[in-house]
Amino acid sequence: MSFxxxxxxxASNFDKLNKELSKLNSNQFSDPLDDKLWKLSVDKAxxxxxxxxxxxxxxxxxxxxxxxxxxxxxGPTGQxxxxxxxxxxxxxxxxxxxxxxxxxxxxxxDKEKARExxxxxxxxxxxxxxxxxxxxxNNGTVKLFAFGxxxxxxxxxxxxxxxxxxxxxxxxxxxEGANFRLKQRKVDGWPNYDKSDFxxxxxxxxxxxxxxxxxxxxFSLKELVDPKNFKTYDELKKRFEKVMGxxxxxxxxxxxxxxxxxxxxPPKLKETTxxxxxxxxxxxxxxxxxxxxxxDLDDDLPF
Numbered sequence: 001m002s003f004x005x006x007x008x009x010x011a012s013n014f015d016k017l018n019k020e021l022s023k024l025n026s027n028q029f030s031d032p033l034d035d036k037l038w039k040l041s042v043d044k045a046x047x048x049x050x051x052x053x054x055x056x057x058x059x060x061x062x063x064x065x066x067x068x069x070x071x072x073x074x075g076p077t078g079q080x081x082x083x084x085x086x087x088x089x090x091x092x093x094x095x096x097x098x099x100x101x102x103x104x105x106x107x108x109x110d111k112e113k114a115r116e117x118x119x120x121x122x123x124x125x126x127x128x129x130x131x132x133x134x135x136x137x138n139n140g141t142v143k144l145f146a147f148g149x150x151x152x153x154x155x156x157x158x159x160x161x162x163x164x165x166x167x168x169x170x171x172x173x174x175x176e177g178a179n180f181r182l183k184q185r186k187v188d189g190w191p192n193y194d195k196s197d198f199x200x201x202x203x204x205x206x207x208x209x210x211x212x213x214x215x216x217x218x219f220s221l222k223e224l225v226d227p228k229n230f231k232t233y234d235e236l237k238k239r240f241e242k243v244m245g246x247x248x249x250x251x252x253x254x255x256x257x258x259x260x261x262x263x264x265x266p267p268k269l270k271e272t273t274x275x276x277x278x279x280x281x282x283x284x285x286x287x288x289x290x291x292x293x294x295x296d297l298d299d300d301l302p303f
Contacts, residue, residue: 054125068224077243
């Protein structure tokens, strides 16, 4: 910016600076995907419905959905740890490592500590909003949709029916898929999606030009799991220690060398010990999130 431009825009620059300061001073959590994500709106009773269509894999990509593991919990310091887990991209994660160590002690008290910082699973897919009664401005738009295991199971059931007289349907197909009627109710105080179901099989629209336009409007899913969009192990470890109130002591060069050696050649575990993050144990995920105060796998954490 030239000196003359600086002088001419001094007032507007001050306004921009104040807006940025307001963002920094705000305690509100902002997800960078907010402008792309669609979420079902519900009434005061916790009920809501909409019709959406799952879309095929974006151009140049092979799979129409991605899985992302993350952690969302409040530490003893009162601070929240809201971070994606590096296990999503096949790397070591500091929270997962601690959870595995706690779980492998066999002590119930340690297992409970591991459960309190357990990871959760979300799926992301492109959708076309057919009818959003609460927000009609979304109708006819392409959005990203984050959902949990319950809705994924309904997709899987449609693709792999349990009975011989049921036809397997690809719900992500523009011509031979089916619209999804998403219905949320509150059952025993918790969100429930059991009433959600698929319409009969058929094309999303009868206009191929419009379908091509929708297809080309999809968001990249590979981008969501690109390693560049994940914090490093050291960054996550530092944040985790701060949230948990752990005393952070300097790591010696000898410790760094030993840690690198263990990562390159990890010790073999007995078959009876947990080998991965404890989220893969057989505890019901909904029960866990009820205990820590989250509403459901498909809902935002209460921060």
